Amino acid sequence: MNIGIVGYGNLGRGVEYAVRKNPDMELVAVFTRRNPADVKIQTENVPVLKIDDAKNWQNKIDVMILCGGSATDLPKQTPFFAQMFNVIDSFDTHAKIPEHFAAVDSAAKNSNHVAIISVGWDPGLFSLARVYGNAILPDGKDYTFWGKGVSQGHSDAVRRIAGVKNAKQYTIPIDSALEAVRSGKNPELTTRQKHLRECFVVLEEGADAQKIEHEIKTMPNYFIDYDTTVHFIGEEEFNKNHSGLAHGGFVIRSGNTGANNQNNHIMEFNLKLDSNPEFTTSVLIAYARAAFKFAQEKNFGCKTVLDIPPAYLAPVDAAELRAKLL
Amino acid sequence: MNIGIVGYGNLGRGVEYAVRKNPDMELVAVFTRRNPADVKIQTENVPVLKIDDAKNWQNKIDVMILCGGSATDLPKQTPFFAQMFNVIDSFDTHAKIPEHFAAVDSAAKNSNHVAIISVGWDPGLFSLARVYGNAILPDGKDYTFWGKGVSQGHSDAVRRIAGVKNAKQYTIPIDSALEAVRSGKNPELTTRQKHLRECFVVLEEGADAQKIEHEIKTMPNYFIDYDTTVHFIGEEEFNKNHSGLAHGGFVIRSGNTGANNQNNHIMEFNLKLDSNPEFTTSVLIAYARAAFKFAQEKNFGCKTVLDIPPAYLAPVDAAELRAKLL
Numbered sequence: 001m002n003i004g005i006v007g008y009g010n011l012g013r014g015v016e017y018a019v020r021k022n023p024d025m026e027l028v029a030v031f032t033r034r035n036p037a038d039v040k041i042q043t044e045n046v047p048v049l050k051i052d053d054a055k056n057w058q059n060k061i062d063v064m065i066l067c068g069g070s071a072t073d074l075p076k077q078t079p080f081f082a083q084m085f086n087v088i089d090s091f092d093t094h095a096k097i098p099e100h101f102a103a104v105d106s107a108a109k110n111s112n113h114v115a116i117i118s119v120g121w122d123p124g125l126f127s128l129a130r131v132y133g134n135a136i137l138p139d140g141k142d143y144t145f146w147g148k149g150v151s152q153g154h155s156d157a158v159r160r161i162a163g164v165k166n167a168k169q170y171t172i173p174i175d176s177a178l179e180a181v182r183s184g185k186n187p188e189l190t191t192r193q194k195h196l197r198e199c200f201v202v203l204e205e206g207a208d209a210q211k212i213e214h215e216i217k218t219m220p221n222y223f224i225d226y227d228t229t230v231h232f233i234g235e236e237e238f239n240k241n242h243s244g245l246a247h248g249g250f251v252i253r254s255g256n257t258g259a260n261n262q263n264n265h266i267m268e269f270n271l272k273l274d275s276n277p278e279f280t281t282s283v284l285i286a287y288a289r290a291a292f293k294f295a296q297e298k299n300f301g302c303k304t305v306l307d308i309p310p311a312y313l314a315p316v317d318a319a320e321l322r323a324k325l326l
Numbered sequence: 327m328n329i330g331i332v333g334y335g336n337l338g339r340g341v342e343y344a345v346r347k348n349p350d351m352e353l354v355a356v357f358t359r360r361n362p363a364d365v366k367i368q369t370e371n372v373p374v375l376k377i378d379d380a381k382n383w384q385n386k387i388d389v390m391i392l393c394g395g396s397a398t399d400l401p402k403q404t405p406f407f408a409q410m411f412n413v414i415d416s417f418d419t420h421a422k423i424p425e426h427f428a429a430v431d432s433a434a435k436n437s438n439h440v441a442i443i444s445v446g447w448d449p450g451l452f453s454l455a456r457v458y459g460n461a462i463l464p465d466g467k468d469y470t471f472w473g474k475g476v477s478q479g480h481s482d483a484v485r486r487i488a489g490v491k492n493a494k495q496y497t498i499p500i501d502s503a504l505e506a507v508r509s510g511k512n513p514e515l516t517t518r519q520k521h522l523r524e525c526f527v528v529l530e531e532g533a534d535a536q537k538i539e540h541e542i543k544t545m546p547n548y549f550i551d552y553d554t555t556v557h558f559i560g561e562e563e564f565n566k567n568h569s570g571l572a573h574g575g576f577v578i579r580s581g582n583t584g585a586n587n588q589n590n591h592i593m594e595f596n597l598k599l600d601s602n603p604e605f606t607t608s609v610l611i612a613y614a615r616a617a618f619k620f621a622q623e624k625n626f627g628c629k630t631v632l633d634i635p636p637a638y639l640a641p642v643d644a645a646e647l648r649a650k651l652l
Contacts, residue, residue, distance in 0.1 A: 017583055021464045042585065098649050118652055125458070125593075127652045128636050132451070134651065135612040135639035136605075138347045182598070257343055257608055259368065263600035265608075267451075272508070274589035279462075282583055282591075286461040306637040306647055310454050313461035321632055323424050325460065326444055326453040 001292050002028045003285075004061040004085070006051065006077060008039050010245070011067035011090065014281030016042050022285060024315050029057055058084050062295075063288040065281075066090075075100060082107040082115045082302075086291045088284050090120040097123070097304075105302035114294040115302045119287045120280040121271055122146070124305055126251045129269035131306055133253025137265060140255025143181045145173035145194060149247025149276060157222045158199055161215055163207030166235070168242040172196040173250065181252050184264035190225075197228040202238045247276040286313040327618050328354045329611075330387040330411070332377065332403060334365050336571070337393035337416065340607030342368050348611060350641050355383055384410050388621075389614040391607075392416075401426060408433040408441045408628075412617045414610050416446040423449065423630075431628035440620040441628045445613045446606040447597055448472070450631055452577045455595035457632055459579025463591060466581025469507045471499035471520060475573025475602060483548045484525055487541055489533030492561070494568040498522040499576065507578050510590035516551075523554040528564045573602040612639040 003025050005012045012030065019027045020043075029047050032039050036048040049057075054064075064085040068074050074091045081087045082104050091100050097118055108115040118124065122144070130142055147170065154169035177194050180187045199216055203209060213230045217223055250270040257263050273279040287305065290312035294303065311318050329351050331338045338356065345353045346369075355373050358365050362374040380390070390411040394400050396419045404415045408430050417426050423444055434441040444450065448470070456468055473496065480495035503520050506513045525542055529535060539556045543549055576596040583589050599605040613631065616638035620629065637644050 014583070017585060021583070094652070097652055098645065101648060123652045125462075128458075129595075130651045131636045131640055131647060132454075135615070135636075135641070136451075136608050138641075184598075184600075255608075257340070257347070257604040258601065259343060263604050265600060265605045266596075266598040268594075268596045268598075269455075270592075270594045272510075272592040272594075274510075274591060275584065278583040278589050279591045282462050282581075286458075289461070304648060304652055306644065306652065307635050309633050309635050310457045310461075311632040314457055315461070315464070318632065319424065321457060322427060322630060325456045326420070326423055326449045326630055326632065 001025045001062045001289065002060060003288060004028060004054070004057060004064040005030045005067055006054070006064060006081065007067035007073065008032050008034075008041065008048070009067065010277035011281055011284075012065075013042065014275070014278040015065050015067060015284060017278060018282045018285040021282070022289075022315065024289070025285065028060060054081070055084060061085055063088060063291050065284055065288060067281075075103070078115065078117060079103045079107040082113050083111045084113075086114045086295050088116050088119055088288050088291060090124075090280055090284060091118045092120060092123055094123060101302050101304070109301045112298070112300050114291045114300055116287050116291050116304065116308065117302060118304055119284050121273075121283060122249065124280075124283055125269070125271070126249065128305055129251035129253070129267070133251070133255075133267050137253055137255025137257070137267065139257070139261070140253055140265075141186045143189070143194075143252040143254070144249065145178060145252075146249040147171040147173050147195065147247065149249070149273075150245065151197075154197065154199075154222055157219060158201060158216055161212055163204050163212055164201055165204045166202040166238055168200045168238070170198045170200075172198060178250060178252075181254060182266055182268070184254055184266060186254050192226055195226060197223060197226045199228065199230045200238060200242050201230060201232050202235050203232055244274075245276045245278075246274050247279075248272045289313060289315065327351045327388045327615065328386060329614060330354060330380070330383060330390040331356045331393060332358075332380070332390060332407065333393035333399065334358050334360075334367065334374070335393065336603035337607055337610075339368065340601070340604040341391050341393060341610060343604060344607045344611040347608070348615075348641065350615070351611065354386060380407070381410060387411055389414060389617050391610055391614060393607075401429070404441065404443060405429045405433040408439050409437045410439075412440045412621050414442050414445055414614050414617055416450075416606055416610060417444045418446060418449055420449060427628050427630070435627045438624070438626050440617045440626055442613050442617050442630065442634065443628060444630055445610050447599075447609060448575065450606075450609055451595070451597070452575065454631055455577035455579070455593070459577070459581075459593050463579055463581025463583070463593065465583070465587070466579055466591075467512045469515070469520075469578040469580070470575065471504060471578075472575040473497040473499050473521065473573070475575070475599075476571065477523075480523065480525075480548055483545060484527060484542055487538055489530050489538055490527055491530045492528040492564055494526045494564070496524045496526075498524060504576060504578075507580060508592055508594070510580055510592055512580050518552055521552060523549060523552045525554065525556045526564060526568050527556060527558050528561050529558055570600075571602045571604075572600050573605075574598040615639060615641065
């Protein structure tokens with residue numbers, strides 16, 4: 001399987017590492033909006049090219065991995081590239097998935113390609129956990145917790161405050177809430193009871209720390225409904241301790257069965273990730289294999305992780321899976 | 327969807343409860359090897375019939391749930407009923423799955439039916455966790471822990487010892503081993519380091535407790551490789567405290583990514599079940615829905631959970647799943 005990458009940031013680099021772990025795949029080209037000469041990749045003898053060159057690679061790439069952002073890149077890139085390639089993206093704006101799906105489905109079906117969108121861990125593996133949980137325990141409740149990890153959106157919101165030079169925001173699940181859910185009590189939890197927010201902030205010279213702390217903690221949508229702690233730190237400490245990309249989370253389904261609903265069952269899926277982009281791209285690459293198999297079966301159009309039989313992710317055939325992993 | 331049950335023990339009763347949780351399903355008949363008049367079920371106006379009568383129900387049952395045991399019932403029953411019905415079983419003898427698959431596949435394909443075998447949690451949901459984990463983190467290790475819960479096979483082995491009147495054996499995962507795995511250290515764990523075994527034994531009058539304890543702890547295959555504790559208790563205590571059917575377990579994939587393999591990721595799926603048979607049958611019923619959809623698509627033959635797109639388990643359509651659970 002020949003793999004192409006569109007966009008070479010944290011995700012693009014992650015795809016490059018992930019391909020190396022899969023002997024049935026080879027990276028053959030990277031496409032960038034930047035000047036290709038300025039983009040240094042980790043793999044020897046793989047060309048870095050302009051996005052416009054992609055159209056000349058239609059017979060040389062089996063699956064193109066789209067590594068752009070969900071806000072502005074993917075809504076345009078995924079339907080565009082699905083006209084020429086089988087594609088995978090990690091579109092993660094939950095509310096806009098139906099609209100994105102429709103656009104990509106039309107492009108992929110018209111050109112006989114396969115597109116798998118919203119691949120990663122949420123949406124992605126967490127969606128799988130929710131669907132399995134709801135189907136198996138229909139009389140129950142879902143709980144999704146995120147973290148501990150960096151929220152890009154919340155970090156950006158803090159950075160936009162006047163006087164803030166740099167900032168990182170960690171979302172932290174509250175242990176007592178997790179334990180209450182795991183106990184099978186099916187608690188009703190408020191936003192404040194599920195997650196804490198912790199900010200590490202570097203101030204511009206002369207900025208008013210007290211005022212900024214108040215502005216963060218009372219920010220509508222982002223912080224007002226949470227217990228938030230704010231730490232002001234120096235730039236050196238910030239760069240040393242807060243440049244990591246760890247993340248994770250928990251999906252728990254708690255449901256009841258039996259003559260009198262007396263039996264409770266807990267299904268829990270959780271992730272603890274040293275590198276959010278490297279794990280996300282490991283998921284993308286596994287689904288690239290599924291896209292390739294769907295294309296070979298001429299099962300064209302847009303798909304999500306919910307449409308993919310688990311066996312399609314594996315590099316071995318179904319008989320070997322049945323013998324070894326079932 | 328009309329559901330039939332073959333075999334009315336703990337699993338059959340579990341299917342009955344599970345059907346009630348799913349408004350798109352109805353239980354229409356129960357088939358038994360016993361005298362039907364002796365079998366009292368929980369649902370009104372549903373007939374209990376002899377297994378021989380099943381052949382007259384081929385147009386009235388969409389999916390038949392086979393609730394027999396893996397040792398002797400299912401190897402015969404599943405290929406037999408797959409000639410007449412779409413079927414689901416929970417065949418759990420891991421080593422014999424390929425052989426069972428081949429027999430059922432042939433019967434189902436010859437008669438245009440769908441069979442999904444080895445459905446439940448292990449094999450079943452735990453197999454899914456292993457397949458997703460291996461595909462996403464190919465450079466890693468799998469760990470499966472079972473319990474705390476009753477092992478039927480080990481309980482039977484203790485009951486076969488002369489002087490033992492009754493016995494229950496609990497398999498207990500060792501916390502320190504679980505924590506070592508979750509730490510990302512990818513430890514090599516011996517059998518003894520992963521699980522404890524705990525036995526509760528009721529003796530026949532005059533039996534030699536010390537001798538029996540020694541016999542249990544040194545029993546080849548079953549106990550010799552484990553740290554085992556044995557408690558001798560009275561019959562009343564046994565019936566009061568050890569008739570439960572709770573179970574559970576953990577599947578953990580620990581893998582590494584990055585330029586120098588420096589980043590570790592932990593994917594964990596775990597279950598905590600008040601009733602092993604009621605949870606297992608909740609899984610069976612969700613896959614019955616998938617079997618029905620496969621049959622409507624004329625996608626006949628034998629399948630396992632690895633072949634089923636997650637969306638096929640849900641009672642709602644793919645568009646609603648994308649909007650609400652993705």
